Amino acid sequence: MPSATFQVQRGGAGGGRLETYTTEVAEGMVVLDAVLQIQAEQAPDLAVRWNCKAGRCGSCSAEINGMPKLMCMTRLSDLPPGKPILLQPMKAFPLIKDLVTDVSWNFRVKKMIKKFKPRPPDAADGTWRMAQEDVDRVQEFRKCIECFLCQDVCHVLREHHLFEEFIGPRFFVHVASLEMHPLDVEDRREELKKADGIGYCNITKCCTQVCPEDIHITDNAIIPLKERVVDKFYDPLKRLFGRWRGKK
Amino acid sequence: MAQGFQADSQSNLMAETNYVGPFSRFGSTSRKDAWWVQPLLVFLVLSSFVVYATWAAFQGKHYFYGPYLSPLYSPELFGDSPHSWFGPRPDWWPQFIPWSPALLILWAPGLFRLTCYYYRGTYYKAFWADPPSCTVSEPRKTYRGEHSFPLILQNIHRYFLYIAFFFLIFLSYDVWRALWFTDPVSGEKTFGIGIGTLVLVINVVLLGGYTLGCHSLRHLVGGIRDRLSGAPVRRTAYRCVSCLNRRHMMWAWMSLLWVAFSDVYVRLCSMGVWTDWKII
Numbered sequence: 001m002p003s004a005t006f007q008v009q010r011g012g013a014g015g016g017r018l019e020t021y022t023t024e025v026a027e028g029m030v031v032l033d034a035v036l037q038i039q040a041e042q043a044p045d046l047a048v049r050w051n052c053k054a055g056r057c058g059s060c061s062a063e064i065n066g067m068p069k070l071m072c073m074t075r076l077s078d079l080p081p082g083k084p085i086l087l088q089p090m091k092a093f094p095l096i097k098d099l100v101t102d103v104s105w106n107f108r109v110k111k112m113i114k115k116f117k118p119r120p121p122d123a124a125d126g127t128w129r130m131a132q133e134d135v136d137r138v139q140e141f142r143k144c145i146e147c148f149l150c151q152d153v154c155h156v157l158r159e160h161h162l163f164e165e166f167i168g169p170r171f172f173v174h175v176a177s178l179e180m181h182p183l184d185v186e187d188r189r190e191e192l193k194k195a196d197g198i199g200y201c202n203i204t205k206c207c208t209q210v211c212p213e214d215i216h217i218t219d220n221a222i223i224p225l226k227e228r229v230v231d232k233f234y235d236p237l238k239r240l241f242g243r244w245r246g247k248k
Numbered sequence: 249m250a251q252g253f254q255a256d257s258q259s260n261l262m263a264e265t266n267y268v269g270p271f272s273r274f275g276s277t278s279r280k281d282a283w284w285v286q287p288l289l290v291f292l293v294l295s296s297f298v299v300y301a302t303w304a305a306f307q308g309k310h311y312f313y314g315p316y317l318s319p320l321y322s323p324e325l326f327g328d329s330p331h332s333w334f335g336p337r338p339d340w341w342p343q344f345i346p347w348s349p350a351l352l353i354l355w356a357p358g359l360f361r362l363t364c365y366y367y368r369g370t371y372y373k374a375f376w377a378d379p380p381s382c383t384v385s386e387p388r389k390t391y392r393g394e395h396s397f398p399l400i401l402q403n404i405h406r407y408f409l410y411i412a413f414f415f416l417i418f419l420s421y422d423v424w425r426a427l428w429f430t431d432p433v434s435g436e437k438t439f440g441i442g443i444g445t446l447v448l449v450i451n452v453v454l455l456g457g458y459t460l461g462c463h464s465l466r467h468l469v470g471g472i473r474d475r476l477s478g479a480p481v482r483r484t485a486y487r488c489v490s491c492l493n494r495r496h497m498m499w500a501w502m503s504l505l506w507v508a509f510s511d512v513y514v515r516l517c518s519m520g521v522w523t524d525w526k527i528i
């Protein structure tokens with residue numbers, strides 16, 4: 001049976017080291033399979049977080065050869081053959097141990113975002129009517145599995161640590177799913193500009209590049225939100241000719 | 249390769265720990281692929297274009313040939329060619345600034361591209377290393393992005409879009425003029441199509457694909473609304489713009505390179521280096 005070599009970052013917040021493991025691999029194996037095999041056969045104390053092994057739960061996020069990826073969706077056959085595979089935890093978040101990071105900052109950020117606020121019901125029985133084509137637009141954003149790979153790769157968080165000023169691409173996707181919802185009547189543009197720090201995004205599209213759900217984060221969520229912020233704050237003509245927003 | 253965290257009691261959201269990354273040196277990364285190829289290519293192509301366009305704009309000659317006008321000089325507000333709108337060089341033009349008709353107009357398409365969402369993302373990477381490539385460390389530790397001055401000015405992109413529409417109209421008119429060739433003997437104008445006509449047609453098509461796929465336009469025609477059902481015109485417009493927008497990067501590069509090529513074509517024909525073949 002062929003084998004593959006892995007360099008896995010081990011250790012916790014106090015410091016880390018790269019440990020090398022060689023394990024047998026078979027056709028069709030993904031990185032997570034190999035990691036679990038290493039855990040079973042050589043390193044029982046290796047910390048790794050996973051749940052579904054199917055790209056649905058978003059818990060096995062890590063950095064494979066320096067790029068943020070889901071371990072369960074990365075096939076060994078897609079990595080350069082014959083070379084050691086480097087496995088590291090997500091760099092943007094506090095390290096707990098080995099490949100496991102503390103992503104709870106994300107959950108705290110999510111609580112800050114203004115909730116869904118539907119218009120009054122359309123029918124007497126308290127229900128609403130929506131056209132499918134109007135829902136299609138936000139449907140893309142609902143594919144998000146909260147793997148936080150986009151947060152990890154975003155240089156505003158990863159490199160500049162603006163965790164207090166910037167909510168990150170995942171939450172622009174979330175705001176977009178609410179703000180562009182056909183029933184929602186809340187206005188989140190002021191928060192987008194100030195508390196959410198959308199201006200820090202310089203549209204370099206790394207988030208889009210790593211999203212395992214293929215959400216066009218920059219083109220379909222962030223830029224349209226930036227444009228809505230422009231409507232409210234940076235378009236003098238629009239301000240001059242009344243407060244027409246065109247929403248709904 | 250040590251990663252470490254230190255306690256930070258000041259911070260609220262990132263409450264427990266504050267990250268101290270291992271990669272503080274410019275260009276460091278764990279990536280093993282040739283991540284520098286793409287930004288390098290962008291840097292080389294974009295700077296070559298800027299150098300060429302600046303050089304061509306300052307030439308002030310060889311920008312028209314027969315019925316063709318170089319797109320870098322269109323619209324020619326003042327100038328010596330038959331394409332000029334208001335006659336020759338105006339008297340008020342300061343003596344100490346070299347004269348060229350292109351200098352009057354080139355700022356508009358220049359700023360349109362400079363503030364384009366696609367180009368912004370790509371030149372922040374290639375020219376400013378912000379970041380050089382995904383997960384590669386940056387040279388500066390401070391960062392303001394487009395959150396404050398000067399880059400906050402990028403938000404006026406839609407105004408340059410409005411101006412760009414006029415340029416599309418002028419360039420389409422140039423194509424129309426490129427269909428009418430003057431007989432050197434009789435002075436009569438006859439319909440014809442030369443290679444130069446095709447060059448200018450392709451130029452307008454590519455610029456049209458680029459301009460009509462603009463993110464700001466996508467917002468203005470339909471993205472601004474949350475519901476497009478019941479608004480058939482807006483819906484169709486939104487779909488068309490979105491369709492072009494999906495390949496905005498491709499249109500951006502093709503149109504950029506073709507504008508430069510169109511200028512080269514007219515210039516070399518005018519200098520007598522290339523011959524403009526007539527098809528009809």
Ligand code: SF4
Binds near residue numbers: 203204
């Ligand atoms: S496009 Fe914006 S949000 Fe996405 S990675 Fe780049 S800076 Fe971050």
Ligand code: SF4
Binds near residue numbers: 143151211217
């Ligand atoms: S937007 Fe994509 S990359 Fe970001 S958390 Fe959701 S699924 Fe993951």
Ligand code: FES
Binds near residue numbers: 050054055057059061
């Ligand atoms: S284990 Fe669920 S996404 Fe990988």
Ligand code: FES
Binds near residue numbers: 360364367463496
């Ligand atoms: S976003 Fe590229 S031209 Fe407007």
